[in-house]
Amino acid sequence: AQTVTQSQPEMSVQEAETVTLSCTYDTSESDYYLFWYKQPPSRQMILVIRQEAYKQQNATENRFSVNFQKAAKSFSLKISDSQLGDAAMYFCAYRRGVIKAAGNKLTFGGGTRVLVKP
Amino acid sequence: DAGVIQSPRHEVTEMGQEVTLRCKPISGHDYLFWYRQTMMRGLELLIYFNNNVPIDDSGMPEDRFSAKMPNASFSTLKIQPSEPRDSAVYFCASRHGQGVNTEAFFGQGTRLTVV
Numbered sequence: 001a002q003t004v005t006q007s008q009p010e011m012s013v014q015e016a017e018t019v020t021l022s023c024t025y026d027t028s029e030s031d032y033y034l035f036w037y038k039q040p041p042s043r044q045m046i047l048v049i050r051q052e053a054y055k056q057q058n059a060t061e062n063r064f065s066v067n068f069q070k071a072a073k074s075f076s077l078k079i080s081d082s083q084l085g086d087a088a089m090y091f092c093a094y095r096r097g098v099i100k101a102a103g104n105k106l107t108f109g110g111g112t113r114v115l116v117k118p
Numbered sequence: 119d120a121g122v123i124q125s126p127r128h129e130v131t132e133m134g135q136e137v138t139l140r141c142k143p144i145s146g147h148d149y150l151f152w153y154r155q156t157m158m159r160g161l162e163l164l165i166y167f168n169n170n171v172p173i174d175d176s177g178m179p180e181d182r183f184s185a186k187m188p189n190a191s192f193s194t195l196k197i198q199p200s201e202p203r204d205s206a207v208y209f210c211a212s213r214h215g216q217g218v219n220t221e222a223f224f225g226q227g228t229r230l231t232v233v
Contacts, residue, residue, distance in 0.1 A: 035221075043207060045224035091161065104149060105174065106222060108161040 002027045004094050006109035013082045014117050020067075021077045021112045023092030031097030034068065034075045035106065039089040048090070051075065053097065079114070087116045122225035124210050130231045136198040139228045142191055143212030151222060152185055152195050153209040161209070167193065200232045 013019035036048040051059045067076045092109040123142040151166040165175040170187045187193040211222040
């Protein structure tokens with residue numbers, strides 16, 4: 001079974017600074033997708049960024065970027081120029097790439113709370 | 119589109135009562151997921167549907183939980199009888215298709231408290 005681990009329960013960052021969130025996963029699959037979701041106090045789960053395992057190039061979305069290390073099974077998220085609105089819980093998630101029943105669910109890590117100091 | 123709509127946003131009920139959570143997916147989405155979020159277990163998938171058909175319900179904790187999707191625009195998650203350990207936030211999510219660019223859109227969740 002796939003597992004996703006986020007080892008940092010909480011991270012604090014100064015506004016305008018950079019913070020990196022760690023995520024490791026365990027899988028025997030070669031084809032899969034990885035995601036980072038943001039959950040602000042409103043509870044809404046919002047997709048921040050996604051990465052296909054077959055792509056070597058790291059995904060970027062504006063101030064958000066990932067460092068995908070497939071061999072190490074690591075998928076960290078970097079938030080640059082942190083803003084107050086970035087304060088939230090961040091969840092790393094895994095989804096199998098094959099078209100099978102079990103391939104459709106997202107497996108989530110335990111989450112990392114990001115605090116942004118003004 | 120208004121996104122995935124869940125109701126109610128908050129529910130407080132007494133142990134032993136029946137609870138029904140509702141979800142309206144995004145129009146055109148063919149996958150619907152029910153997740154539960156607790157402090158102890160994090161986010162876990164309960165069940166998902168494809169084209170209104172339940173595909174994987176292995177995450178449903180026990181027979182007290184049941185889910186239905188009578189049509190493409192509506193799904194329910196029912197707990198009968200409810201217990202205090204069912205207290206959690208329940209999320210519904212929908213998605214169109216299978217590929218990586220077909221992201222799952224989540225509703226705002228229903229916070230259930232069983233006293």
